[in-house]
Amino acid sequence: MTSQNNIKNLTCPFCSMHCDDISVTTKNDQYKVGQKNTVCAKKIESYNLNTKSIVMPMIGKKVVKLSEALKKISNLIKGHNETLILNHGVELAGLRSILSFASQRNCIVDHVNSKFLYQNIGIVQRTGYMATSLTETKNRADAIIIFGNEVLTKTPRLIDKVLTPKDSLFSTSKKEIILIGDFSAKIVKNIKGKGKCNITNIKLDLNLIDDFLKLLATDDLKLLKGLKKSELIKIKNILNKSKYIVATWTASDFVKTLNPKKIIAAICKYIVDLNVSSRAACMPISGILADETSSQALTWMTGFPSSIKHIDGAFKHDRNAFNSQKLIDEKNVDVVIHISTINPGKLKINKDITNIVLGHPNTTFTSTPDIFIPIGIPGIDYEGIMFRTDKVVSVALKKIRDIKLPSTQNILDNLA
Amino acid sequence: MITQLKSGNVYDPHNKISNVKKDIFIQDGKIIDKKNVRSKIDKIINCSDKIIMPGAIDLHTHIGGGKVNIARLMLEEFHNEKEPGYDSSAIIAPSTLKTGLKYIEMGYTTCFEPALLPINARQAHAEMSDIPFIDKGGYALLGNDDYFLDLLRKKSSQSTINDYVAFILSATQSLGIKVVNPGGINAFKFNQRALNVDEKSKYYGITPREIVEKLTRAIYDLGVPHPLHVHCSNLGIPGNFLSTIETIKAANGLPIHLTHIQFQSYGNNGDKGFSSAAVEISNYLNKIENLTCDVGQIMFGQTVTMSGDSMSQYRNHNHAHPNKWMCMDIECDAGCGVVPFKYKDKSFVNALQWAIGLEIFLLAEDPWKVFLTTDHPNGAPFTSYPHLIKLLMDKTFRNDILNQLPKEILNHTILHTLKREYTLNEISIMTRSAPAKILGLKEKGNLSEGSDADITIYDKNKKDIEEMFAHPSLVIKDGKIVVENGKIKEYVWGKTHTVKPDYDKSIEKDLGKFFEKYHTMKLDNYILSDDEMNRLVGSPVYVNDCKYKRKQ
Numbered sequence: 020m021t022s023q024n025n026i027k028n029l030t031c032p033f034c035s036m037h038c039d040d041i042s043v044t045t046k047n048d049q050y051k052v053g054q055k056n057t058v059c060a061k062k063i064e065s066y067n068l069n070t071k072s073i074v075m076p077m078i079g080k081k082v083v084k085l086s087e088a089l090k091k092i093s094n095l096i097k098g099h100n101e102t103l104i105l106n107h108g109v110e111l112a113g114l115r116s117i118l119s120f121a122s123q124r125n126c127i128v129d130h131v132n133s134k135f136l137y138q139n140i141g142i143v144q145r146t147g148y149m150a151t152s153l154t155e156t157k158n159r160a161d162a163i164i165i166f167g168n169e170v171l172t173k174t175p176r177l178i179d180k181v182l183t184p185k186d187s188l189f190s191t192s193k194k195e196i197i198l199i200g201d202f203s204a205k206i207v208k209n210i211k212g213k214g215k216c217n218i219t220n221i222k223l224d225l226n227l228i229d230d231f232l233k234l235l236a237t238d239d240l241k242l243l244k245g246l247k248k249s250e251l252i253k254i255k256n257i258l259n260k261s262k263y264i265v266a267t268w269t270a271s272d273f274v275k276t277l278n279p280k281k282i283i284a285a286i287c288k289y290i291v292d293l294n295v296s297s298r299a300a301c302m303p304i305s306g307i308l309a310d311e312t313s314s315q316a317l318t319w320m321t322g323f324p325s326s327i328k329h330i331d332g333a334f335k336h337d338r339n340a341f342n343s344q345k346l347i348d349e350k351n352v353d354v355v356i357h358i359s360t361i362n363p364g365k366l367k368i369n370k371d372i373t374n375i376v377l378g379h380p381n382t383t384f385t386s387t388p389d390i391f392i393p394i395g396i397p398g399i400d401y402e403g404i405m406f407r408t409d410k411v412v413s414v415a416l417k418k419i420r421d422i423k424l425p426s427t428q429n430i431l432d433n434l435a
Numbered sequence: 436m437i438t439q440l441k442s443g444n445v446y447d448p449h450n451k452i453s454n455v456k457k458d459i460f461i462q463d464g465k466i467i468d469k470k471n472v473r474s475k476i477d478k479i480i481n482c483s484d485k486i487i488m489p490g491a492i493d494l495h496t497h498i499g500g501g502k503v504n505i506a507r508l509m510l511e512e513f514h515n516e517k518e519p520g521y522d523s524s525a526i527i528a529p530s531t532l533k534t535g536l537k538y539i540e541m542g543y544t545t546c547f548e549p550a551l552l553p554i555n556a557r558q559a560h561a562e563m564s565d566i567p568f569i570d571k572g573g574y575a576l577l578g579n580d581d582y583f584l585d586l587l588r589k590k591s592s593q594s595t596i597n598d599y600v601a602f603i604l605s606a607t608q609s610l611g612i613k614v615v616n617p618g619g620i621n622a623f624k625f626n627q628r629a630l631n632v633d634e635k636s637k638y639y640g641i642t643p644r645e646i647v648e649k650l651t652r653a654i655y656d657l658g659v660p661h662p663l664h665v666h667c668s669n670l671g672i673p674g675n676f677l678s679t680i681e682t683i684k685a686a687n688g689l690p691i692h693l694t695h696i697q698f699q700s701y702g703n704n705g706d707k708g709f710s711s712a713a714v715e716i717s718n719y720l721n722k723i724e725n726l727t728c729d730v731g732q733i734m735f736g737q738t739v740t741m742s743g744d745s746m747s748q749y750r751n752h753n754h755a756h757p758n759k760w761m762c763m764d765i766e767c768d769a770g771c772g773v774v775p776f777k778y779k780d781k782s783f784v785n786a787l788q789w790a791i792g793l794e795i796f797l798l799a800e801d802p803w804k805v806f807l808t809t810d811h812p813n814g815a816p817f818t819s820y821p822h823l824i825k826l827l828m829d830k831t832f833r834n835d836i837l838n839q840l841p842k843e844i845l846n847h848t849i850l851h852t853l854k855r856e857y858t859l860n861e862i863s864i865m866t867r868s869a870p871a872k873i874l875g876l877k878e879k880g881n882l883s884e885g886s887d888a889d890i891t892i893y894d895k896n897k898k899d900i901e902e903m904f905a906h907p908s909l910v911i912k913d914g915k916i917v918v919e920n921g922k923i924k925e926y927v928w929g930k931t932h933t934v935k936p937d938y939d940k941s942i943e944k945d946l947g948k949f950f951e952k953y954h955t956m957k958l959d960n961y962i963l964s965d966d967e968m969n970r971l972v973g974s975p976v977y978v979n980d981c982k983y984k985r986k987q
Contacts, residue, residue: 147761153955154766319562322514322524333522411559429466
């Protein structure tokens with residue numbers, strides 16, 4: 020007989036908002052999301068075990084015992100020169116084990132989203148900026164400029180938790196939401212449906228953000244493609260009246276533009292300049308593969324956020340030399356250990372390299388990896404800590420079921 | 436196993452022992468009396484040419500939390516140090532591993548992060564858990580959070596405020612409470628650019644004085660050993676000694692600890708509008724019984740300033756070197772600012788800052804009230820401590836450096852007239868016994884029976900006092916030899932020191948509603964349990980006693 024458990028406040032591990040108000044019911048190793056959290060319910064439930072889930076370790080296509088898979092991994096690593104540990108989403112304890120393992124085997128460690136991570140980190144390292152967090156934005160922001168639609172597709176609950184909150188400490192009137200870019204009618208309708216904000220939607224090419232911000236900062240009423248004069252005047256009026264403006268974006272949204280670095284720099288400069296006489300701040304949204312958790316933990320343990328290698332007793336950083344994509348494409352590594360605990364999406368396997376995957380049981384592959392060890396999901400199958408998109412808040416993840424799958428830490432500590 | 440440290444020159448100010456030839460016995464990580472040595476002595480260490488002191492304690496060093504990590508991230512170009520045995524992270528923003536190695540090699544065995552944002556407590560503790568060797572802890576920031584300011588605006592009772600303070604100590608696993616620029620960080624979020632001690636904030640209508648009054652009272656009522664740790668209003672502004680004195684008065688005679696007081700002891704005399712007010716501040720320090728301070732000495736060279744004081748860090752961002760900076764408003768809880776900075780010996784202002792810090796040390800009549808800090812890394816990295824000790828113990832060395840600084844500063848400082856040289860016993864007080872006493876760490880900073888066997892042993896034959904303090908012969912942590920002649924012998928992991936005064940749990944109901952309405956996380960997720968600290972964050976918790984049972 021299986022028992023049913025109702026869990027009221029699950030902390031969601033699957034996106035960088037890490038909402039901790041998810042109600043779930045567990046039964047038969049499955050979980051079901053309560054009605055309340057409908058926006059993400061489908062997505063969260065899609066991470067459940069399904070009929071195709073792999074729950075036993077495999078060497079090639081052969082099911083093996085865990086001990087056999089671990090022995091094989093040890094032998095593979097011993098016999099090769101260069102091992103890359105590629106992080107596709109891991110919690111804090113897993114990261115600690117990755118670094119410990121890498122320091123014993125002189126491995127390279129990188130996050131699969133490093134190139135996006137460096138877009139936002141780059142601005143910290145070149146000029147810096149004025150930043151804010153989710154709760155500040157919820158309570159204080161009277162105008163929020165959203166550059167690009169990924170902010171809302173990647174973190175959909177930003178809408179009900181931050182943009183259109185039921186309660187707010189300081190905002191007495193409706194928030195002004197300024198959408199810059201190509202937002203779907205569904206998203207706009209979703210925000211409008213909350214009825215707690217005014218929306219201005221400018222379908223501007225993201226390449227023109229720099230020019231748009233220059234227009235905002237001056238008295239110029241020059242026109243840009245996709246921007247009407249009346250819209251420009253309206254936005255200027257909104258921003259002039261605002262007491263706390265927040266700008267938000269995702270770095271990955273700008274990858275398709277001609278110069279992502281320039282766009283992020285322009286947004287940050289615009290916000291910094293506003294602070295001369297008023298208050299404004301940036302709130303970049305990070306990736307959904309625990310990018311922030313990786314960046315934070317690696318930074319305090321090594322000084323560097325990603326792209327590191329253990330050499331001569333210490334971790335060294337080189338953004339180009341230890342760029343995982345480049346290393347794999349150019350076959351400059353012998354073994355790649357992919358670790359992917361929260362994303363069951365299709366994993367790209369380069370057949371010319373030995374691939375070991377510690378992954379979500381639903382993970383699919385472009386081709387069969389040499390070894391696959393299914394591992395549990397932090398926040399579902401074991402406890403852990405992850406960092407939220409705004410960097411300052413980290414959350415405790417709970418264990419809600421017991422399907423006897425190991426964690427990243429269990430596997431790597433066993434191999435060490 | 437029993438270890439005997441035989442015939443060392445012992446400095447143990449807590450027990451009024453100064454330079455006395457003595458044996459120290461260690462069993463199971465603790466110090467034991469000779470009379471209680473009942474079994475065979477397993478190891479005898481000859482200390483006849485050694486100086487023995489308790490392990491040193493740094494009560495104010497920024498070693499963990501969001502702003503420290505921003506600095507690490509921002510200053511990548513400085514992470515190129517090539518000292519063998521360490522990673523390349525810069526000592527001004529070192530990795531957790533390097534932090535632990537550098538501290539233990541200097542004989543420091545316990546350190547405290549003074550600006551632990553409650554909302555960021557999980558991260559700060561996780562970072563500190565990854566620092567090897569040392570015991571650690573933090574002081575939770577209050578006084579700029581909207582919940583607290585709303586309590587004051589609503590004229591809530593002192594008892595309610597005490598409940599909130601006690602809840603924060605427990606929920607964030609902290610040892611003390613710090614207030615940074617009382618009310619100023621919050622006012623900055625409402626676009627106020629300054630807030631003097633008796634100036635009302637525009638939104639809440641609360642003055643910094645009221646905040647200090649309420650918080651010092653709460654700490655006193657709760658019996659928390661460490662007094663309110665105060666980063667005063669107007670940090671770094673010429674003439675700020677007046678607001679520092681007003682902050683002292685705001686405590687109404689209750690215990691108060693002013694931190695990095697060097698940055699708060701500035702006059703505005705002279706043609707440059709900047710002068711030393713160390714004499715005025717020292718007069719208060721010497722006169723008022725319940726007042727303690729740490730200095731926050733500056734040293735010349737590159738560093739990075741990091742503070743919860745976003746108001747003052749934003750004001751200072753134009754001085755950033757290299758030219759980059761970051762400030763952040765944080766979760767209706769606090770703020771932070773990170774601004775790299777280079778103190779230049781040719782600069783009148785920087786040279787005078789250097790002199791002001793030393794003046795405060797040398798004018799302090801009671802070494803139990805003044806603590807040796809550089810406010811790492813704000814004034815200088817903590818690795819400057821041996822140099823700072825030499826400056827205090829050797830007036831010729833001090834004056835030689837003073838003579839190389841801009842001559843104009845001599846019109847604004849009395850440093851050149853101060854002949855005092857600190858003794859080894861006084862150094863032992865200000866780096867061991869006094870911080871242990873002011874923090875309420877009964878088993879630290881002394882060599883009494885039952886105390887932690889955290890011991891630093893120096894070679895007394897070393898001629899250079901800086902060299903002696905930089906490289907102890909032996910460092911013992913929890914009874915284990917962890918450093919011997921500069922080499923790491925064994926890795927150990929310390930614990931987190933906290934204090935948990937009683938409080939009425941019904942405040943959690945109100946806080947729960949506040950979180951539900953205004954925060955973006957649940958109260959349950961905000962609270963750090965002992966179990967989570969131990970299993971997930973990575974550090975066991977040690978609960979220190981309060982001085983007495985709660986008064987109100």
